[in-house]
Amino acid sequence: MSQHRHPGAPGSAGAVPALPDLPEATVARLPEYLRALHNLADAGHETVSSEGLAAAAGVNSAKLRKDLSHLGSYGTRGVGYDVALLIEQIESVLGLTQRRAVALVGVGNLGHALAGYDGFASRGFRIAALFDADPARVGEEINGLVVQHVDELPRVAAEESIAIGVIATPAAAAQPVADQLVAVGVTSILNFAPCVLSVPEGVDVRKVDLAIELQILSFHEHRKASLTALPATGGSALTALPGGLAANDSQEAIGT
Amino acid sequence: MSQHRHPGAPGSAGAVPALPDLPEATVARLPEYLRALHNLADAGHETVSSEGLAAAAGVNSAKLRKDLSHLGSYGTRGVGYDVALLIEQIESVLGLTQRRAVALVGVGNLGHALAGYDGFASRGFRIAALFDADPARVGEEINGLVVQHVDELPRVAAEESIAIGVIATPAAAAQPVADQLVAVGVTSILNFAPCVLSVPEGVDVRKVDLAIELQILSFHEHRKASLTALPATGGSALTALPGGLAANDSQEAIGT
DNA sequence: CGCGATTTGTGCACCTCTTCACAAGCGCCT
């Protein structure tokens, strides 16, 4: 992704707000910690140990401690972390203290599901507008929002100060839509269309591609099948690994 | 994940399955290459250079070459890669030569969209069954498939030899559903519910969490805002960045 | 037949991320 500039160089006066500048891998895990913390809070826990939180988030406890240490965390040795405080800290770092406005472009099959998803609202976002290019869809109301024509984007973007654009159009339309989003000042895009978007520097794009996820699973499925099918043939010196292999943290993966 | 071990280079027999044992990061990129290759093939290209394919897939060309070299690729120096051959190779490695059967559990808001998604079929998968626990939903027909009660899972799994399970139920139901899937022999799960699944060793779980993606974008949005706010120099110009323009890599990022 | 243009495959250095192991800090109990 983008190259991060180090603040150190220029005479940056007094360091006031203290930009965290977290490792990318850590940033990707913070939302997971946050979700786990909310669950713990709902369950009445006031504090939690790194071990406990790590288990709830499905990661290694040492990794979790290091992640939290990066944001100058406030844990107490011998006790653990204050759940409420930690939630506050992480939300602050992730910029969730303000409820960011999200625009969804492409209200088809998938777009409908996204528009009706309450996980947006409950986790710090507000779907501010729905757009589609199909006149037949314009005017339709979903979850209290009316689908507008994509030509309205410039006007609405200004009114609602859209922070994030979500693309759920067919692949062929994704690049033009991305260009339109960028043109109205959107600097963060979540893309569900199976294609590579090219955007100017300073704009972040994240992609979700179902088929890719399935194909990765397919690879592992394939590998598992080969392993059980032909145990060590010939002089493969290595152990035959009877049952399972690897002992590891399943879950998640990659991401990291 | 996992510990792989393999003799590696020499003496790899002849025309045998020959387990690839690829780096996980490479596996995660192969589907992207595959998609780009299909586009190129449709456009009539017979060969493609690493540079060209890398651009189409949004990655660095050296990385792409290294990835392909891992699967003992058949490129021709001075020419490039044969598109059709490479497609065949990658599909073989990913185990896409057989059309794997996918079971979708939870036919609600999101499940409906997934059930109607043709990206499954066109990329090597077959939705073999739909399940839900709500009696009101059982019997509904979507895209030629009838929603069955989740209790039918054992029978159907045996009949259709389900390879991959997709969970699109509320978070509270995800773990029980995962357990049921594992119980009937499914060893690969794609989870859309925002929760950590615990599964026995040997079962792969991949997770897709929309809110997490948005929160990661939010972090970068937050950081970008702080950066432009601080640098007192001149106006709020976001252009005229230091360093060269760099053309990009953008896209994707992180780990995937 | 040899030469130059082109492109692959990879050694290497660098960087990020992960994980272990342990000292330091904290609260509690005696």
Place this chain on the structure above:
DNA sequence: AGGCGCTTGTGAAGAGGTGCACAAATCGCG
């Protein structure tokens, strides 16, 4: 007060991934 068990925070080692730079291989052409 002092000791004890528990937990954090982190140094250091290792594993894995990335990208440069270049030698080797191949094609086309004169």
